[in-house]
Amino acid sequence: MFLSLARIIKFSIEDIYRNIWLSLVTVILLILALFSINMLLVVKVIGQAAVEAVKEKIDINLFLKNESKEDEILALKGEISALKEVKSVTYISKEEAMANFIDKHKDNPEILQALRELGNNPLAPILVIKPANLDILDNLINRLNTISNDIIESRNFTNYKMLLNKINDITNKVSDAGLVLSAIFVLITVLVVFNSIRVAIYTHRREIMIMRLVGASHWFIQMPYLLSGVFYTLIGVLSIMGIFYLFLTLLQPYLEAFFVGYNVNLLEYFYGNVFTIFGVQFLGVALINILASLLAVRKYSRV
Amino acid sequence: MIRFQNVYKLYPKNVAALNNLSTHILPGEFVSIVGQSGTGKTTMVKALIGEEKVDKGRIIVGGWDITNIGQREIPVLRRQIGVIFQDFKLLPKKTLFENVAFAMQVCGGHPKKIKKIIPHVMKIVGLETKADRYPQEVSGGEQQRTAIARALVHRPKILLADEPTGNLDSLNANEIIELLLRINKFGTTIILVTHNREIVNRLKRRVITLENGTIISDQSIGKYVL
Numbered sequence: 001m002f003l004s005l006a007r008i009i010k011f012s013i014e015d016i017y018r019n020i021w022l023s024l025v026t027v028i029l030l031i032l033a034l035f036s037i038n039m040l041l042v043v044k045v046i047g048q049a050a051v052e053a054v055k056e057k058i059d060i061n062l063f064l065k066n067e068s069k070e071d072e073i074l075a076l077k078g079e080i081s082a083l084k085e086v087k088s089v090t091y092i093s094k095e096e097a098m099a100n101f102i103d104k105h106k107d108n109p110e111i112l113q114a115l116r117e118l119g120n121n122p123l124a125p126i127l128v129i130k131p132a133n134l135d136i137l138d139n140l141i142n143r144l145n146t147i148s149n150d151i152i153e154s155r156n157f158t159n160y161k162m163l164l165n166k167i168n169d170i171t172n173k174v175s176d177a178g179l180v181l182s183a184i185f186v187l188i189t190v191l192v193v194f195n196s197i198r199v200a201i202y203t204h205r206r207e208i209m210i211m212r213l214v215g216a217s218h219w220f221i222q223m224p225y226l227l228s229g230v231f232y233t234l235i236g237v238l239s240i241m242g243i244f245y246l247f248l249t250l251l252q253p254y255l256e257a258f259f260v261g262y263n264v265n266l267l268e269y270f271y272g273n274v275f276t277i278f279g280v281q282f283l284g285v286a287l288i289n290i291l292a293s294l295l296a297v298r299k300y301s302r303v
Numbered sequence: 304m305i306r307f308q309n310v311y312k313l314y315p316k317n318v319a320a321l322n323n324l325s326t327h328i329l330p331g332e333f334v335s336i337v338g339q340s341g342t343g344k345t346t347m348v349k350a351l352i353g354e355e356k357v358d359k360g361r362i363i364v365g366g367w368d369i370t371n372i373g374q375r376e377i378p379v380l381r382r383q384i385g386v387i388f389q390d391f392k393l394l395p396k397k398t399l400f401e402n403v404a405f406a407m408q409v410c411g412g413h414p415k416k417i418k419k420i421i422p423h424v425m426k427i428v429g430l431e432t433k434a435d436r437y438p439q440e441v442s443g444g445e446q447q448r449t450a451i452a453r454a455l456v457h458r459p460k461i462l463l464a465d466e467p468t469g470n471l472d473s474l475n476a477n478e479i480i481e482l483l484l485r486i487n488k489f490g491t492t493i494i495l496v497t498h499n500r501e502i503v504n505r506l507k508r509r510v511i512t513l514e515n516g517t518i519i520s521d522q523s524i525g526k527y528v529l
């Protein structure tokens with residue numbers, strides 16, 4: 001049993017080696033298919049990160065009248081905090097707003113000069129509201145619009161929803177395109193693996209005929225070709241792991257530059273899930289390749 | 304040992320290749336099968352090794368009804384029946400030794416057993432000194448002897464030879480027949496399909512003559528009657 005297995009593996013490697021160019025083309029196509037599948041994953045992760053980044057940024061500013069009294073503001077803050085659509089409310093007083101402003105423009109002496117000339121603090125106190133759930137952002141905005149309180153100066157509700165939708169839209173479109181591309185590559189791979197096995201069988205038709213004649217079992221005759229499918233998969237997946245490591249290392253600086261301040265680390269993501277990601281891919285592709293090989297073997301090994 | 308019972312075989316677009324063929328071959332016999340081209344001799348051989356299924360009748364080999372043999376059992380059958388052909392069927396990129404060893408390797412033979420048996424069968428066929436040569440480096444007779452050696456590695460009870468001398472000159476042909484006779488002496492049943500009148504007449508063994516897929520003559524010490 002073990003002996004036969006060793007011989008089958010030897011035969012299988014000989015098969016691959018004897019049609020080395022065809023084997024190479026097979027593996028390269030396999031790598032392309034895997035690359036496109038993994039790109040899908042990358043797009044998905046980046047898309048999610050982008051959505052998170054935007055969600056993080058979403059807050060609603062309620063500008064209050066300059067002369068509002070502290071206790072009125074706190075009362076309003078309490079009222080808004082009580083809304084179930086609200087996660088938290090932060091009160092930024094005039095003084096804090098001023099401090100923030102000065103801090104933000106500390107490199108711009110002209111602005112600071114202008115501010116000093118103004119004499120008093122022109123900035124309004126703000127209530128910064130973080131929504132509890134972005135899906136019901138509209139509800140919250142409606143709710144805030146109904147609150148009538150004299151101290152509210154203006155309501156600035158930037159439409160983040162559209163931005164979110166846009167990101168989701170782009171991610172979905174790229175994912176769909178990637179899915180189609182991956183499907184095409186997988187289909188091509190199946191055909192190429194099928195053809196490689198067919199050619200391998202054709203090259204070995206004399207051996208197979210003799211094997212059958214001297215009483216080799218079907219299992220022994222067919223196994224090397226099924227195994228070739230697994231070997232192709234193994235080589236393909238190992239290559240894509242290497243290629244993707246390189247690819248992600250090169251991509252990471254750009255990602256970091258793009259998502260400043262957010263933790264978007266694809267390398268870490270792939271590292272952390274390396275066995276799941278590539279294990280599933282190996283199993284899936286191996287299964288597909290074994291099926292393609294099986295089909296070719298069934299069809300052509302009756303020499 | 305081998306029994307054909309009213310066997311019929313019809314190929315597509317063909318008159319019967321085997322037409323109500325019945326015969327019984329005893330263990331240890333040396334039987335020649337003769338007949339004109341296209342009378343079903345090779346079809347008989349193919350039916351015996353499960354290569355072709357027959358349409359009617361029964362074929363029994365060593366008490367085993369192989370008429371409807373399953374795909375999984377064919378390898379078992381073929382390890383009990385050695386076959387050689389006119390065209391030797393050797394692998395050109397393997398030495399004679401490797402060609403013979405191949406038959407054992409692909410059937411799961413242990414290397415130790417292979418090392419022991421191959422020199423033995425190579426000696427039987429008289430090729431112990433040429434085992435390292437490639438098929439194209441030896442004569443046709445020697446190639447056929449290699450094929451015989453390969454057919455012997457599983458110690459078959461039956462050896463089928465379908466025109467084994469068809470590609471050989473009379474000298475080499477006689478050597479092959481001598482070898483088959485020697486193998487027959489060990490107790491192996493031999494079925495020899497041949498067109499060679501001289502050989503058949505000199506053998507003085509049983510001769511079955513086929514015509515249109517059926518037996519028209521079966522003599523225990525036969526002559527080539529056609």
Ligand SMILES: Nc1ncnc2c1ncn2[C@@H]1O[C@H](COP(=O)(O)OP(=O)(O)OP(=O)(O)O)[C@@H](O)[C@H]1O
Pocket residue numbers: 314315317319320338339340341342343344345346347
């Ligand atoms: N695979 C096949 N498909 C269709 N017809 C076949 C096939 N093999 C053989 N035949 C036909 O069956 C008949 C018997 O063929 P077979 O090969 O048994 O003859 P044979 O006695 O061995 O002839 P030969 O002496 O020329 O080898 C012939 O008429 C042949 O044409």
Ligand SMILES: [Mg+2]
Pocket residue numbers: 344345346465
């Ligand atoms: Mg014939």
